[in-house]
Amino acid sequence: LKVNVTEIDIPMAFGPAFEGERVRGADLHVQCGGGKTQCTELVKMAQMNEIEDGKVILEGPDVTDLKEGETFPLGIYVQIAGREFQEDFEPIMERQIHHLVNYIQGIMHIGQRDISWVRISKAAMEKGFSLKHIGVVLHAKFHQDFKKIVDKVQVTLYTKTEDVDKITARARAEYQTRDSRVDSMTDEDVEIFYSCTLCQSFAPNHVCSVSPERTGLCGAYNWMDCRAAFEINPTGPNQPIEKGECIDPKLGQWKGVNEFVQKASRGAVTHYNFYSMVHDPMTTCGCCECIAAMLPSCNGVMTVGRDYPGDTPCGMKFTTLAGVMGGGACSPGFVGHSKHNITQGKFILGDGGLLRMVWMPKMLKEELKDRIDARGAAMGVPDLYDKIADETVGITEEEILPFLQEKGHPALSMEPLIG
Template structure:
């Protein structure tokens, strides 16, 4: 190991800690020691310090202790002669620097609260480029991707490329591999984030290109994100630094790309990242640390060309990434799913209220379709002018020896994701309310509507090869053909919906498990029945049944419900036996239809969380998208942090949006009639279903009696309004007694 890299890294550690100490001292002169500090909307305090040291930094005074730890970690300076260039002291200096970085960024939030833009998307036109620390709502939604494999890892890029086109090329190579990109720091006043904006690349959480901040200190947000993954999804307790760091080495495949000259502070940051098992790959000729040890392979590699830096980074981190080559002119991959096609970039569109746009997948006889055949029946992109609209019908015919009609909706829903994977093409909605927008850039590359069929054929074959033998796609763009397909599709939709809606838990002897989230909530076992959809909203009973048939060893396993132990609360002996085994003895029983008595366990992926409101003798629920306080005194993020790790928490329960209007929703506690508050956005989204279910329960006016944030955000505020409206919960038997 080079003496030079040790000298630079340790000197950088001293510089960074000294700067943070000075800034902290100045802050104490301007603010009271009891002043609240922290990153916005998170239950993880300052996550690197909290996860590794167990210290909850909540006030300015609380910063003193981690700063003292950082100072103690700094090793002696490298001597001019007889130096000992061991890796350990360098790693300590790097860790000290990272603790100081987190203090420095927390002080920035205190002193300049508007410096970062609290959003999932940037707003470059108004100068809002830097997003800062991820809020828990973003973290919960995105962090799970590093557990379930949809995001193989992340590249933390510091500095800037020589020019915007090189920056764009590097980022697009990562996007093809579905790798997140976290951006921080600048090089001579220019940052990679600003280069990408100049090159016309959309950045933000929605495109998996996340600009954290303009300084090297903002790289700490990437490490904080990784440590939150270990705590929330890996179940590692705060303060267990060995397990936190090992989880990241083994489970979060991240690395650093240093673009531009590496100074002492950058060297300290790189040394700090090595503690996580995250290597640094640079484009300049820097001193290297090549032996394996803390990292899977090399620790620091320099002088890598921009053409090779992506492949070298993936190789050095030990990532296993598969690139699916799809024969279309545009780039393709999950990284483009969140991409927007805005008005100024729009060439043409289909659906979205402008025209009819319908997608339908149907099982066909093996002899009636030709595998790989894609037909465009009607005008295509080349027949249009900029700004034109078209009706669109996407008809996918599939056949397979193992395919069943029940699988149709599962595969049909893939249309949304797969079309969104095409760079420059945006898809929204589903069924007969779909919306497709095509950008100028996609058309310039040669995109046609036939490419939609090429993508669907290739990806459905890849993802469902066990059940599919043939796939044929027809794209309709003539109005009469689209209308005919829409009529056919709507009849099928109606049949599917009625079949699920009419099913009851009493109709079946088998429920299904979903243990996908056990990787980050080890004790959680989600059980799905006809009248209780999965709490993430992604699975209903029919989906689980079909998924089990597609993949018998997957996360959706059959549960023989067995003897009914409590019909009102929804307790079943077979379910209890299954969850006891699946939770490794941590959970002995739970009830399907109650949030008061032994409710089902909850993980952090739930769409909504319900909580008791004792004063109102009712319950409230809040959806993930609602970021304000709620009448139970907690935001969604706080609720998820408190009871979202796989616990059964009486008085609280996670659930899906759809579940709210299912017949068995907390029926053991009084059902939907107990609902006294929910966010207005959620209430309006479910209006028709709430009104229908309320009418079935004898209260057709219940919708207008449910309070929302326009009424109040505390029980004291909403109670008089509920009395005035005559909400039925107020006259029901006590919720707890």
């Protein structure tokens, strides 16, 4: 692998060679995000005269001010101006932060949006790492990799709690606006889906297929975003896929998708279903916002988000699930998906859809309340929200079953999940 240090002015080595590198417990100096503190990323378009190219602002203490083992909050706010730049490109640039920060030797980056996690090693600190280097890297690489659309890049790093909270609230509103861009579209409306193979550096056989009603499992790319990414980079990781002949309308399987996936996974994955987690689900990589799992004795499913650290009724915590499922394999009975996907129209529709959902962490449930209400009503169960158990009801199937029975959860009267 090529290590490219010449063009990026930081004291650490930099390049794809370091992308898969972990920062383990004994090597860790400080960290942010990962359920311990807030860590948020936001890219926004700016006017040409509004920003200064190459400027990196650090608002608050640097990592050099922290003691070993400490945690800190972080907001990474990137402003981009360019004659050819469009608001539609923001999510694409934002998703680059993940691998670009990972390219820095001794720094590890996991996740995206408002659930990012950055671990900084002792080795990086010894070399003189400063949070400002994140800005230096993003400025340099955005210019290098996106010449056509980028003229100016300014990066602000926030490390004071009140600033991070402020940028997080703003970012969440932006994510919502982006997510809702595909809300009025259905999979039947289009002949073209898009692939995403951005994660193959971590999960070599993993191929996300993104349709209007299935955003990428990281939550960062929806159908519109993939279309925009293809426009920017026609030979890049987001390619149009002609759906082709429909093999199974209920489970969501198409000939054109299968052929694409087989090629893009170099034969490792021959086919998968968009709308099922029970039968040959889509492959899962470690970036997923949530992982759904079957709960056979409740005749339903549960899902858990990255930000919930506790035990779940499937017997595994999120981190364990991600460790088992996240390598890019297809794991029947489990599937990685985005938060937004839970309330999209085709979510595991082949298995009964959202009406199968019997358990979610309280935090995730509350975050999606309005959308669960709307989707439940559309599926004929307007009070679905109140029938879904959470950790306050129980964290085992035995604990939540009496609650589901008492509430008359629709999953209990559906056809057997495995049959």
